[in-house]
Amino acid sequence: MEQRPRFITAEGFARIRAEYEQLFGTERPKLVETISWAAGNGDRSENGDYIYGRKRLREIDRRLGYLSKVMKNAKVVDPASQPDRDVIRFGATVELADEDDQRRTFTIVGDDEAEASAGRIAWGSPMARALVGARIGDERTVRLPAGEKSWEVVAITYPVRGSDV
Known part of the structure; x- marks a missing residue:
């Protein structure tokens, strides 16, 4: 199913792309590293770094999916x-x-x-x-x-x- 175009200014598209790149290139890799470290500490059921890290990772992945969809359907208008x-x-x-x-x-x-x-x-x-x-x-x-x-x-x-x- 094809989405209708999402009209956006070049400045708005640049802001969305910058947020995507910051989440994907910086925040997500740091979080994955923290979760991996926390998982190696043993019991995950009471490990706050692991539990909240996984929760934050899901939030980031949802946001990345949304931003990706916006950029894919964006029609930049000058x-x-x-x-x-x-x-x-x-x-x-x-x-x-x-x-x-x-x-x-x-x-x-x-x-x-x-x-x-x-x-x-x-x-x-x-x-x-x-x-x-x-x-x-x-x-x-x-x-x-x-x-x-x-x-x-x-x-x-x-x-x-x-x-x-």
Whole structure:
């Protein structure tokens, strides 16, 4: 069964690859060494290094499987190549203002790289879905868990080609 592509920015893909390489190349081998040492100490039923090491190894292996699947299905999208920079699309950094003129800025990214506290929201989120296709000056109503809220698009920016953003 083929998975649908997972859209992601080059920066997000690099973060996922770095996490994979750190887990696979550094953390997992150290843990296997610790488990092997602990197993050689005899009774494994009360050996904390062995028991918790095996538990952590399962967690790492699950995470590696997930990251591997994400990278396999990833479709890297370069927001700098967006031809129509006046419309909100994947990779856009958007500044919004609500009816009280409170401003909010975020970037629309792939589901696997979203982190609201860092200003990155998933392109599949209700906020992003409501804003895709909007232009500066457009007002969009977003249905949030706390209720509906209207936002006006104040600015739309995309990374410049060749930048490290």
